[in-house]
Amino acid sequence: xxxxxxxxxxxxxxxxxxxxxxxxxxxxxxxxxxxxxxxxxxxxxxxxxxxxxxxxxxxxxxxxxxxxxxxxxxxxxxxxxxxxxxxxxxxxxxxxxxxxxxxxxxxxxxxxxxxxxxxxxxxxxxxxxxxxxxxxxxxxxxxxxxxxxxxxxxxxxxxxxxxxxxxxxxxxxx
Numbered sequence: 001x002x003x004x005x006x007x008x009x010x011x012x013x014x015x016x017x018x019x020x021x022x023x024x025x026x027x028x029x030x031x032x033x034x035x036x037x038x039x040x041x042x043x044x045x046x047x048x049x050x051x052x053x054x055x056x057x058x059x060x061x062x063x064x065x066x067x068x069x070x071x072x073x074x075x076x077x078x079x080x081x082x083x084x085x086x087x088x089x090x091x092x093x094x095x096x097x098x099x100x101x102x103x104x105x106x107x108x109x110x111x112x113x114x115x116x117x118x119x120x121x122x123x124x125x126x127x128x129x130x131x132x133x134x135x136x137x138x139x140x141x142x143x144x145x146x147x148x149x150x151x152x153x154x155x156x157x158x159x160x161x162x163x164x165x166x167x168x169x170x171x172x173x174x
Contacts, residue, residue: 023124101119103120
């Protein structure tokens with residue numbers, strides 16, 4: 001679980017340093033990474049959508065004047081992930097997974113979750129922090145699941161102190 005927590009910390013640190021592109025890129029990978037831990041047999045799109053629906057959807061649906069409003073679906077979020085990570089675009093119109101949106105616009109201004117036609121305006125910090133909070137909730141919810149914990153132990157870790165990759169070999173200073 002350490003790697004997941006470190007990734008979440010990296011998102012928050014990137015936001016503090018106003019490194020918004022880095023924060024957004026990493027935040028968009030978290031539903032897929034956490035989804036892989038929880039739903040290991042599903043493909044990337046299915047597990048990302050399942051994870052979004054379970055932990056993030058509540059942030060992007062509400063009742064306004066007795067009308068159910070959906071700002072973003074799991075498919076829209078996955079389409080954004082694909083569009084941004086593979087093409088550095090906010091246009092998701094041609095992404096197969098998109099449901100209700102055509103485009104995202106990110107800002108550092110005070111607005112968040114403003115939908116006009118098929119464009120969703122999001123404050124980049126708020127969006128990334130919502131994902132971080134969802135990851136924190138996920139960690140709390142799965143921390144007693146031994147199978148998920150075993151899978152998280154297999155995630156990449158960056159060694160920052162002396163370690164032994166094999167017996168009798170030490171890398172780093174002692």
